[in-house]
Amino acid sequence: xxxxxxxxxxxxxxxxxxxxxxxxxxxxxxxxxxxxxxxxxxxxxxxxxxxxxxxxxxxxxxxxxxxxxxxxxxxxxxxxxxxxxxxxxxxxxxxxxxxxxxxxxxxxxxxxxxxxxxxxxxxxxxxxxxxxxxxxxxxxxxxxxxxxxxxxxxxxxxxxxxxxxxxxxxxxxxxxxxxxxxxxxxxxxxxxxxxxxxxxxxxxxxxxxxxxxxxxxxxxxxxxxxxxxxxxxxxxxxxxxxxxxxxxxxxxxxxxxxxxxxxxxxxxxxxxxxxxxxx
Amino acid sequence: xxxxxxxxxxxxxxxxxxxxxxxxxxxxxxxxxxxxxxxxxxxxxxxxxxxxxxxxxxxxxxxxxxxxxxxxxxxxxxxxxxxxxxxxxxxxxxxxxxxxxxxxxxxxxxxxxxxxxxxxxxxxxxxxxxxxxxxxxxxxxxxxxxxxxxxxxxxxxxxxxxxxxxxxxxxxxxxxxxxxxxxxxxxxxxxxxxxxxxxxxxxxxxxxxxxxxxxxxxxxxxxxxxxxxxxxxxxxxxxxxxxxxxxxxxxxxxxxxxxxxxxxxxxxxxxxxxxxxxx
Numbered sequence: 001x002x003x004x005x006x007x008x009x010x011x012x013x014x015x016x017x018x019x020x021x022x023x024x025x026x027x028x029x030x031x032x033x034x035x036x037x038x039x040x041x042x043x044x045x046x047x048x049x050x051x052x053x054x055x056x057x058x059x060x061x062x063x064x065x066x067x068x069x070x071x072x073x074x075x076x077x078x079x080x081x082x083x084x085x086x087x088x089x090x091x092x093x094x095x096x097x098x099x100x101x102x103x104x105x106x107x108x109x110x111x112x113x114x115x116x117x118x119x120x121x122x123x124x125x126x127x128x129x130x131x132x133x134x135x136x137x138x139x140x141x142x143x144x145x146x147x148x149x150x151x152x153x154x155x156x157x158x159x160x161x162x163x164x165x166x167x168x169x170x171x172x173x174x175x176x177x178x179x180x181x182x183x184x185x186x187x188x189x190x191x192x193x194x195x196x197x198x199x200x201x202x203x204x205x206x207x208x209x210x211x212x213x214x215x216x217x218x219x220x221x222x223x224x225x226x227x228x229x230x231x232x233x234x235x236x237x238x239x240x241x242x243x244x245x246x247x248x249x250x251x252x253x254x255x256x257x258x259x260x261x262x263x264x265x266x267x268x269x270x271x272x273x274x275x276x277x278x279x
Numbered sequence: 280x281x282x283x284x285x286x287x288x289x290x291x292x293x294x295x296x297x298x299x300x301x302x303x304x305x306x307x308x309x310x311x312x313x314x315x316x317x318x319x320x321x322x323x324x325x326x327x328x329x330x331x332x333x334x335x336x337x338x339x340x341x342x343x344x345x346x347x348x349x350x351x352x353x354x355x356x357x358x359x360x361x362x363x364x365x366x367x368x369x370x371x372x373x374x375x376x377x378x379x380x381x382x383x384x385x386x387x388x389x390x391x392x393x394x395x396x397x398x399x400x401x402x403x404x405x406x407x408x409x410x411x412x413x414x415x416x417x418x419x420x421x422x423x424x425x426x427x428x429x430x431x432x433x434x435x436x437x438x439x440x441x442x443x444x445x446x447x448x449x450x451x452x453x454x455x456x457x458x459x460x461x462x463x464x465x466x467x468x469x470x471x472x473x474x475x476x477x478x479x480x481x482x483x484x485x486x487x488x489x490x491x492x493x494x495x496x497x498x499x500x501x502x503x504x505x506x507x508x509x510x511x512x513x514x515x516x517x518x519x520x521x522x523x524x525x526x527x528x529x530x531x532x533x534x535x536x537x538x539x540x541x542x543x544x545x546x547x548x549x550x551x552x553x554x555x556x557x558x
Contacts, residue, residue: 003291005291005293009316010294010295010296010314010315010316011292011293011294011295011316011499012282012284012291012292012293012295013290013291013292014284014290014291014292014293015289015290016289016290016291017289035289036289037288037289037290192497192499193499216543217547218471218497218503218504218505220290220471220472220503220504220505224497224499224504225497225499225503225504225505226497226499226504251550254550254551255549255550255551256549256550256551257550258548258550258553260546260548260553261546261547261548261549261550261553263543263546264495264542264543264544264545264546264547264548265543265547266543267539267540267542267543267546267547268496268540268543268544268546268547269537269539269540269543270534270535270540271530271533271534271535271536271537271540272533272534272535274537274539274540
């Protein structure tokens with residue numbers, strides 16, 4: 001036992017535990033730990049990604065505003081998300097008929113399936129899941145116009161393999177491949193620890209989609225603990241209003257998300273961030 | 280330079296920096312540090328309390344829902360708050376005529392005035408501030424019925440000198456000394472790191488006041504980074520609706536708080552907490 005820390009900008013967040021697996025993929029260093037407080041967890045290049053007992057804050061927030069808001073949810077694309085948590089939350093919606101998941105790093109999937117089976121849970125064997133190990137940016141570029149109801153980007157920070165998930169060319173394709181009434185969702189970093197990256201993402205998404213709304217919540221293991229997800233749509237802002245039947249089908253199984261929580265999280269824009277976004 | 284950490288329940292949060300002053304009071308160990316990321320900071324018995332560039336998340340959230348919601352704000356009582364940040368935010372409201380602040384530990388005030396002058400700022404020399412070094416619990420017990428418009432509890436965790444700030448006898452007095460239309464505010468711990476303490480506080484305040492509402496936000500340096508403040512009133516829930524003139528007088532100077540942010544923070548009740556509060 002010892003401390004496993006992520007150090008960022010003069011701050012460290014550490015969990016007491018031990019490393020149980022570590023390997024280098026062509027893309028990054030993948031580490032699996034076993035912690036006292038949150039069970040087994042995953043780091044990529046030394047940055048906290050997820051842990052068994054601290055993953056729902058992130059996955060519920062990313063998935064349900066999009067899946068409860070889109071006009072239809074038959075075809076869903078998830079880019080990234082190799083730990084399986086995003087796929088699991090998507091597949092809790094019975095209306096999803098096909099979920100294409102494109103993860104660049106097969107080692108993340110392999111080690112998550114082995115050590116963090118509760119993250120993906122039944123998703124890995126769900127016949128609706130089509131898992132591709134490959135480049136999600138190329139996938140989006142090659143997908144047909146108006147071919148997805150929901151596009152979800154579940155990537156890591158804008159450095160290393162996830163860097164291309166934060167630019168206009170990629171977001172243009174995400175919009176292009178959405179069906180009418182479709183919704184786009186992405187994690188959008190911390191308004192505190194990555195303030196400028198967060199602002200740039202929201203403003204760029206507003207340019208590409210016409211409008212985009214950040215939503216604020218918590219992931220204790222991420223830098224500052226304060227996190228955001230940003231949503232945009234082909235038409236209007238349908239992600240702001242969960243459809244009652246879809247919300248009812250998932251709400252009882254959620255730890256964090258509820259229609260009320262979501263309403264609050266979209267409103268809880270910190271004053272200085274709101275001023276910067278409107279400047 | 281090195282790391283100064285708070286360790287809690289298998290998790291550590293550390294800032295790179297150095298200790299610049301440390302002393303034992305009759306109540307606790309008081310430590311002042313200088314950090315790279317957030318400037319100078321304060322710990323009590325090894326627990327993070329505040330820092331120059333990370334204090335507004337906490338102080339704005341504690342103060343403005345109460346000061347913008349109460350029927351009148353002429354007489355305000357602050358129990359604890361020895362770093363001065365709560366007094367500073369209160370005194371930004373021109374309607375406050377007298378602010379009684381009762382802090383048990385004179386060493387906290389002394390070291391905060393010396394090392395963290397931006398926390399209290401002009402409050403320390405404001406003629407409206409009546410500072411008493413003494414027992415806030417006894418102060419509340421001895422105060423006359425209906426003598427304060429607002430009562431704010433800015434204490435540390437329920438162990439050591441702050442333990443008596445979390446029980447029914449104390450809350451009964453806080454209610455008794457409020458004027459009609461008056462508002463009570465307290466920090467109410469993390470719904471994640473101190474889940475049961477948080478739930479117990481909200482439920483007890485609902486018993487004492489008839490109703491009480493938790494509000495959720497962020498203090499990155501506190502355990503889990505996810506924090507709450509709970510508000511209650513003599514009559515109704517006036518803290519939910521900021522009065523426009525008072526809000527306008529402070530909003531431009533706020534980093535986090537705004538009427539919109541507050542509306543969201545009261546709604547962003549995590550699903551599992553809402554279920555537990557309604558069980």
